[in-house]
Amino acid sequence: MSHHHHDHSGGCHGEDHDHSNDITPAIQSLLYSQIDFGKIVTLNETTPKAGAAIVQKTWAERLNDEPELESDADEQLLMTIPGQANIHSLLLYTAPTISAPKTVKLFKNRDDLDFSTASELHPTQTIEVPQPVPGADVFELPLNRAHWNATTSVTLFFEDNWSDGEEDVTKVGYVGFKGQFMKLTREPVNFLYEAAANPQDHVSIPGVGGIGSVLPGQ
Template sequence: MPPTKACCAHDHDCETADCGVAYSLYKHVAVDQVRCLNEANVGSCRNVLRPWHTRLDAVETPLRSNEDDDEQEFLLHIPFDGSVKLKAISVIARGPLGTAPGRMRAYINRDDLDFGTAAQAAPVQEWELAVDGDARGVIEYPTQVAKFTGVHSLDLLLSGASGGMDYIEVHFIGLKGEFAERRRQAVETVYELRPVPGDGQKIPGIGDGAHWHA
């Protein structure tokens, strides 16, 4: 299946349109479990998952891949604290010219991915990313929603520096969709409504020598 194209969905006043509510899935990310393979600064992957209204803010340590002449890529693992329906993704890269990633592949509900297994597995969906990194924050990449329902974890493989640089850099990743509380397993408790005849239990409120009898 060919990569999905971007959709220019935010060429309006996002405050008026209340885009922040739609892009609020960051609140349901299990941040302490977010990890990224091949990030230049360990832990920087957590800096890109934040509120929509901060998407254009400067980031002291953006998510950057290690420098490599052949492969510029990183694999970001995003677990949620419940089930989500993912409708779109925003990727903003405001680094040096030519360092924006050119392609994104998404996998869901996988805890075993590394670059080797990702290369062998078919992504749920992939996109061609904006060459300029969407520096103005007006582009979103829509998902095939039916394939992104019941998502407990999301893996994003971003690769290919758009301008031929030896690393890629991302400043913001936004997740648009709906959240459903994690279903808690019901615990069934059985109460004995009356004592079993002959079990020797005392009758409440009656003398010490009184017991149930058959």
């Protein structure tokens, strides 16, 4: 697939618990302590900084209609998210329409990708996203943990959507991650908000396993 039509610049526009609401502080701790939202880069977004905005949503806001990331020139989106962690799964919410993403290719520790290189390179992992249905919550899409240790950035290449070529706009409502903080063995790199997060927050997040499983609602 040729990408000459991408003529936009993109740019920076407790472990033993079973309680479901434990997921909230743990997810927020991962997002807000480990991600520098100002350094998220999204290519082919219609609205500048919309990619960063959907990552910055709180867990309570995950199902909100706005903000929403929408592709511009065609159905593809490329988002690079810096953050230091051992990642276990991708959390994704999209409205139940044909504009929902279908194939997501993930690249580890690559902040130099454009659409051409993302199309040509072998991804760290490829995920087929289930088609969302009305009333569904966030999809938890498990990752191969062996491939996602010592992650310093994740690039998400939303390659197509559920329209089968009929709709050239892809929409994404929420992006998040499950995982564990990486123990720093050197000085923190510049995209960390804090040198040392609260140790009590350094826990894996309980959730539902399995590809396409839906996390419980509130």
